[in-house]
Amino acid sequence: MPGNAKGGDRRGRRALILVENLSVPFDRRVWQECTTLHEAGWEVHVICPRGQMRDTEPEAEIEGVRIHRYPLRAATGGPGGYLREYGTALWHTARLARKVGPIDVVHACNPPDLLFLPALWLKRRGARFVFDQHDLVPELYLSRFDRGEDLLYRSVCALERLTYRTADVVLATNESYRDVALRRGHRRPEDVFVVRSAPATERFQPVPPEVGLKQGKPHLLCYLGVMGPQDGVDYALRALARLQQELGRSDWHAVFIGAGDAFDAMVRLSGQLGLSEQVQFTGRVPDADLVRYLSTADVCLSPDPRNPLNDVSTMNKVLEYMAMGRPVVSFDLREARVSAGDAAVYAAANDEAEFARLIAELLDDPDRRARMGKIGQERVNGPLSWRNSQRSLLAAYDAACRDGVPASADVPARSAREGEGRAVER
Numbered sequence: 001m002p003g004n005a006k007g008g009d010r011r012g013r014r015a016l017i018l019v020e021n022l023s024v025p026f027d028r029r030v031w032q033e034c035t036t037l038h039e040a041g042w043e044v045h046v047i048c049p050r051g052q053m054r055d056t057e058p059e060a061e062i063e064g065v066r067i068h069r070y071p072l073r074a075a076t077g078g079p080g081g082y083l084r085e086y087g088t089a090l091w092h093t094a095r096l097a098r099k100v101g102p103i104d105v106v107h108a109c110n111p112p113d114l115l116f117l118p119a120l121w122l123k124r125r126g127a128r129f130v131f132d133q134h135d136l137v138p139e140l141y142l143s144r145f146d147r148g149e150d151l152l153y154r155s156v157c158a159l160e161r162l163t164y165r166t167a168d169v170v171l172a173t174n175e176s177y178r179d180v181a182l183r184r185g186h187r188r189p190e191d192v193f194v195v196r197s198a199p200a201t202e203r204f205q206p207v208p209p210e211v212g213l214k215q216g217k218p219h220l221l222c223y224l225g226v227m228g229p230q231d232g233v234d235y236a237l238r239a240l241a242r243l244q245q246e247l248g249r250s251d252w253h254a255v256f257i258g259a260g261d262a263f264d265a266m267v268r269l270s271g272q273l274g275l276s277e278q279v280q281f282t283g284r285v286p287d288a289d290l291v292r293y294l295s296t297a298d299v300c301l302s303p304d305p306r307n308p309l310n311d312v313s314t315m316n317k318v319l320e321y322m323a324m325g326r327p328v329v330s331f332d333l334r335e336a337r338v339s340a341g342d343a344a345v346y347a348a349a350n351d352e353a354e355f356a357r358l359i360a361e362l363l364d365d366p367d368r369r370a371r372m373g374k375i376g377q378e379r380v381n382g383p384l385s386w387r388n389s390q391r392s393l394l395a396a397y398d399a400a401c402r403d404g405v406p407a408s409a410d411v412p413a414r415s416a417r418e419g420e421g422r423a424v425e426r
Contacts, residue, residue, distance in 0.1 A: 128168045208295065
């Protein structure tokens with residue numbers, strides 16, 4: 001039976017990756033994991049929701065990876081909407097998992113911390129469980145809903161504990177998350193592997209800048225990413241209002257690329273702040289357009305405010321800005337410094353006035369912008385490259401398949417730490 005396979009030759013083994021909050025291959029981290037495993041000889045299946053504008057087919061095989069998608073309406077409103085969304089997702093996940101058949105490894109990507117339920121069912125049929133912790137859900141709850149440590153908060157903490165307890169191996173996106181798995185999850189160090197997210201560098205190749213994208217202004221500012229309540233787009237807009245009104249700078253055009261459940265509110269806020277003439281919201285755009293905007297940008301914005309989640313999370317947009325050789329303005333977050341180092345400048349946590357001042361400083365210093373961009377590209381193509389994460393991912397899978405005797409995580413964890421060139425000590 002596949003679930004009884006031991007470590008060694010990976011050929012012919014079957015992995016099932018469970019994703020709930022994004023479609024695949026739109027989820028870039030998951031897609032990189034899928035292709036890495038496939039290239040290493042695994043037969044890879046994915047169960048995920050269908051996308052709205054892309055990834056809409058119920059079944060697809062892409063680059064040898066078999067994808068099974070289900071219809072899902074994203075939650076709106078408060079926590080009750082998420083309960084309906086997650087219940088639907090769990091039902092479809094269980095249904096499609098039966099269709100896939102026996103597997104060696106079930107690999108569940110959170111949020112939510114409910115996918116341990118189908119993983120537990122599959123474990124009882126011989127599979128091993130790899131928990132890929134994309135987000136710290138208790139911190140996400142505190143940061144998103146501002147309800148404090150209420151009953152729902154205690155519930156998500158309990159679900160996280162059950163997920164840690166059920167998993168054979170944990171994948172952490174950075175050292176901060178690894179520390180949580182050790183401390184709060186009570187996992188052994190040898191069971192937790194750091195698999196950092198990294199931009200697909202083949203997707204982020206600069207092209208010649210297009211002056212027309214600046215809408216007649218000398219400078220272009222860019223934001224790329226999700227627009228949810230915790231993502232700080234409101235901080236960026238208020239900083240831009242200060243840049244315009246307090247610092248007297250109108251020599252810029254700003255483009256906000258992406259979507260999310262705060263998108264409409266951010267468009268309204270831009271109008272309320274008097275920024276409608278200088279700020280453009282594109283929604284999601286094709287990769288080619290994304291590269292055009294980032295290649296033209298003078299400064300890129302990472303306005304995630306400091307909160308329990310953001311301070312310890314790796315922001316994919318920061319890495320993508322760096323891959324494109326763009327200088328970054330960020331708030332002073334622990335993991336932002338780990339990722340960007342000297343490729344970014346850092347405003348005091350949640351200080352919109354300083355954020356605006358740093359934008360102005362970079363706009364006035366093209367040589368510094370060029371130096372920062374080069375540093376970012378060197379980091380993304382070197383110590384922060386996906387090559388390092390590939391080794392750790394495959395080591396984690398080998399550990400999971402060794403019938404309860406995980407291989408030491410010391411080597412991959414150490415190589416990840418050494419490769420990060422960390423700017424701060426944990």
